[in-house]
Amino acid sequence: xxxxxxxxxxxxxxxxIEELAKKADxxxxxxxxxxxxxxxxxxVSETEKDKLLIEDVQKNLMEVRNAFCEVPYLRDIKxxxxxxxxxxxxxxxxxxxxxxxxxxxxxxKGVVPKEKPFCESWHITGDSATFGSNFRSGIDHGxxxxxxxxxxWYTIREEIISEAKGKINNDIKALRDTIAVKDAYLxxxxxxxxxxxx
Amino acid sequence: xxxxxxISYMSEIxxxxxARMELEYQCDRQDYRIGxxxxxxxxxxxxxxxxxxxxxxxxxxSLRDAFxxxxxxxxxxxxxxxxxxxxxxxxxxxxxxxxxxxLVGGVAPDAKVSCSFSQAYGRNSTICFGEHGSRWSLETAxxxxxxxxxxxxxxxxxxxxxxxxxxxxxxxxxxxxxxxxDEMTKAMEDKDL
Numbered sequence: 001x002x003x004x005x006x007x008x009x010x011x012x013x014x015x016x017i018e019e020l021a022k023k024a025d026x027x028x029x030x031x032x033x034x035x036x037x038x039x040x041x042x043x044v045s046e047t048e049k050d051k052l053l054i055e056d057v058q059k060n061l062m063e064v065r066n067a068f069c070e071v072p073y074l075r076d077i078k079x080x081x082x083x084x085x086x087x088x089x090x091x092x093x094x095x096x097x098x099x100x101x102x103x104x105x106x107x108x109k110g111v112v113p114k115e116k117p118f119c120e121s122w123h124i125t126g127d128s129a130t131f132g133s134n135f136r137s138g139i140d141h142g143x144x145x146x147x148x149x150x151x152x153w154y155t156i157r158e159e160i161i162s163e164a165k166g167k168i169n170n171d172i173k174a175l176r177d178t179i180a181v182k183d184a185y186l187x188x189x190x191x192x193x194x195x196x197x198x
Numbered sequence: 199x200x201x202x203x204x205i206s207y208m209s210e211i212x213x214x215x216x217a218r219m220e221l222e223y224q225c226d227r228q229d230y231r232i233g234x235x236x237x238x239x240x241x242x243x244x245x246x247x248x249x250x251x252x253x254x255x256x257x258x259x260s261l262r263d264a265f266x267x268x269x270x271x272x273x274x275x276x277x278x279x280x281x282x283x284x285x286x287x288x289x290x291x292x293x294x295x296x297x298x299x300x301l302v303g304g305v306a307p308d309a310k311v312s313c314s315f316s317q318a319y320g321r322n323s324t325i326c327f328g329e330h331g332s333r334w335s336l337e338t339a340x341x342x343x344x345x346x347x348x349x350x351x352x353x354x355x356x357x358x359x360x361x362x363x364x365x366x367x368x369x370x371x372x373x374x375x376x377x378x379x380d381e382m383t384k385a386m387e388d389k390d391l
Contacts, residue, residue, distance in 0.1 A: 014264075017354060017357060021268045021271065023365055024365050025268075027365060027369060028270065030372050031372050034375035035375065038375060038382075041382070072215065072219070073218055074215065164211055165214060168214040168218055169214065172214065172218050175218065175225060177305070177310065179221065179225055181310035182225065182228040182229070184311075185311040186231055186235070
């Protein structure tokens with residue numbers, strides 16, 4: 001591990017952050033070791049039923065992705081269209097990659113608490129599973145998340161769509177605010193011009 | 199096959215999207231009108247703007263460099279910061295050296311009127327500092343500069359909160375994996391017996 005160089009910036013919270021980052025890093029290492037132990041000692045393979053379940057989740061997610069792609073404004077967004085969904089204690093973040101057709105996929109980040117033994121690809125934003133043409137098949141990556149999505153699909157879909165609406169509504173609000181500010185500026189500029197003429 | 203619920207939801211989203219695009223068009227028209235009214239910046243104003251931009255860029259990149267020095271922090275570090283009515287989202291790109299930059303999304307109130315230096319609405323308000331930095335960010339750069347101490351503190355507090363949340367989740371993961379290993383070991387031992 002590289003040593004954190006917090007001297008690059010000053011402030012009181014840095015030491016705390018450094019300690020926390022070390023603790024998180026050490027926990028992450030332990031987590032990886034445990035995962036390797038699980039893989040080595042108890043090899044678990046996907047059943048035919050698991051494969052069908054993953055395919056089903058994939059189909060559902062890609063259907064929503066394709067529906068988003070039909071909306072011109074969303075289709076033009078280059079960054080992933082991120083939509084957080086919370087079901088009970090489980091916080092997931094769906095990232096719909098809408099821009100590049102050749103790499104069409106949906107990434108799901110987060111951790112499904114009751115299925116934690118299989119979560120493997122941890123990083124700061126949580127475990128992630130990718131569905132679509134880049135789908136990383138396998139029990140370590142997607143199966144447990146797929147099971148959770150499958151069990152809660154109707155609620156998740158509703159949340160995804162309502163979150164998407166909320167995001168666009170926020171954009172609309174921001175645009176309206178911006179237009180009001182610009183209008184006021186233009187009005188003031190117009191009055192200024194009129195006064196000058198007088 | 200797309201069911202009726204999805205079709206109905208998606209038609210709402212399409213309507214919203216059209217409304218958004220119409221507003222964006224209005225904004226562009228206003229920008230054009232403001233552009234005509236606004237005097238071109240003087241050489242001195244240009245120089246000041248460049249100095250301000252460089253100052254903000256250096257501050258943000260120093261934070262980014264510090265974050266990059268910790269192995270644990272990797273990928274995109276997303277930090278929302280709220281100052282009064284202004285909500286900014288800082289995205290520190292920490293992965294590859296060629297991608298060394300910090301994105302700032304959101305709208306600084308002062309930036310809303312500016313046309314020639316910022317596109318200050320919706321997703322287009324994302325501003326990039328670093329190698330890909332653009333000049334279309336003066337008003338937001340000014341906002342960040344004016345509130346830098348507060349913004350830096352909020353970034354660090356939010357980062358601390360995020361790591362603490364990670365620690366909680368990671369602790370849960372380690373415990374769950376340990377429990378699973380114990381259960382599986384016991385089951386195998388029982389089978390052997």
